[in-house]
Amino acid sequence: MDLAVDRTQSLPAVASEASLVAELQAGSEDAFAYLLGVYQNPVFNLISHILGNDSEAADVLQEVFVKVFKGIRHFHGQSSLKTWIYRIALHEISNHRRGWLRRRLRETASFDHESHEETAASWREQAGRTANPYQVLEQAERQDLVKRALADLPPVFRAVVVLREIEDLSYREIAEVLGIPEGTVKSRLLRGREMLRRRLGSILG
Amino acid sequence: MFESCLEVRQLFSDYVDGQCDREASAAVRFHLRYCEACRAALDSLQAVRAELKLLPHRRVPEDLALRLRVQLSQRLHRNLLERLRVRIENAIEPLLVPASTAVLTAVICFGVLMASGSPPRANTPDVPLQLATPPRVEALAPIDFNTGDQGLTLLTHIDASGRVLDYKVLSGQPSPGLAQMMLFSLFHPATLFGKPTEGRIVLSLRRITVRG
Structure with a gap:
């Protein structure tokens, strides 16, 4: 298998996934480096948006890849590698949430801190592309509102919304990742979107 | 609708x-x-x-990406050593039962052999180490008889208690005193694996006359 592909961009095609898995199971360091290159950013993005906190996301991300490393021998291709890794990530997020102290910290302080930091970063990023600073500021504020609204969603709805709207997973993939029927995915997505729409509709409209 | x-x-x-x-x-x-x-x-x-x-796509900070690589690399190499240990164990383990059985069997055989070869005997502490020993003379009866000039050569059968069962004159002239001497003489019986048993001994007798 040629591992010399762009590690930061592409996801492996289904045909080559089996050989990647075989190399991972054989303990190839190159294969693990490739896996990290391909999946670390999407998984971090997923965890960060669901937890709403980058520093906690970093901890969870490490746990996720440790679990991936340990569990790869038991992966038999029942689902895609991506779905399997996302499922581990969701499971770790769930484990992470169980600590009452972490939950308390997340709800009180960290999200505000995260929002401002993200907003500033986003502002800086977009300032280079856009001439009008007012538009940049307005966009940053809108994103801040969206992130707050997303963070306020109950976790079961938030996970589905993030997987669908941000990670662009299909209903079937979301069902596999969360281990729920597709019908439940649809209903949770409907309710999650409706909650967001009610909260943001007037502001964004 | x-x-x-x-x-x-x-x-x-x-x-x-x-x-x-x-x-x-x-x-x-x-x-x-x-x-x-x-x-x-x-x-x-x-x-x-x-x-x-x-919403901006969150990217893994560089230090975290490096930490992940290092962490996984360490685990991978630890795993390699672990796998090597398992392979060695797997190679040795199938031999362990046969090897242990062989050693155990050898020990048992050795024990049985030694136990039958040297039985503990309270009355005879000086157990000969040889597997079979011939009978030997302990004391000839002091009976005077004439052996002639050529002397006497006897093939003597000794029983397990050290007494003469029978004898045969191989050379020389037998005399009446010979039978008496054989009857009252004492012998150490032959032994087999430390136990007294019947045996044969060749005796050569010659009368020595000392003139005063």
Whole structure:
């Protein structure tokens, strides 16, 4: 298998996934480096948006890849590698949430801190592309509102919304990742979107 | 046809994802054509979706990416050593039972052999180490008889208690005193694995006359 592909961009095609898995199971360091290159950013993005906190996301991300490393021998291709890794990530997020102290910290302080930091970063990023600073500021504020609204969603709805709207997973993939029927995915997505729409509709409209 | 806007809005999520069947999609489109409120609701839903997609994609900080690589590399190499240990164990383990059995059997055989070869005997502490020893003379009876000039050579059968069972003159002249001497002489019996048993001994007798 040629591992010399762009590690930061592409996801492996289904045909080559089996050989990647075989190399991972054989303990190839190159294969693990490739896996990290391909999946670390999407998984971090997923965890960060669901937890709403980058520093906690970093901890969870490490746990996720440790679990991936340990569990790869038991992966038999029942689902895609991506779905399997996302499922581990969701499971770790769930484990992470169980600590009452972490939950308390997340709800009180960290999200505000995260929002401002993200907003500033986003502002800086977009300032280079856009001439009008007012538009940049307005966009940053809108994103801040969206992130707050997303963070306020109950976790079961938030996970589905993030997987669908941000990670662009299909209903079937979301069902596999969360281990729920597709019908439940649809209903949770409907309710999650409706909650967001009610909260943001007037502001964004 | 739908009875209320609520029913249509229940389909919005599937509709925007293209998950509605053809009939339901047509019904939603038809309803939207006449219902301004639902059109606005759908527009705001689309706006929310667009904003969600515009959220910046979070990227792993460089230090975290490096930490991940180092962590996984360490685990990988620890695993390599672990796998090597397991392979060695797997190679040795099948031999352990036969090897242990062989050693155990050898020890048992050795024990049995030693036990039968040297039985503990309380009355005879000086057990000869040889497996078989011949009988030997302990004391000849002091009976005078004439052996002639050539002397006497006897093949003597000794029983397990050290007494003469029988004898045969191989050379020389037998005399009446010979029988008496054989009757009262004492012998150490022959032994086999430390136990007294019958045996044969060749005796050569010659009368020595000392003139004073």
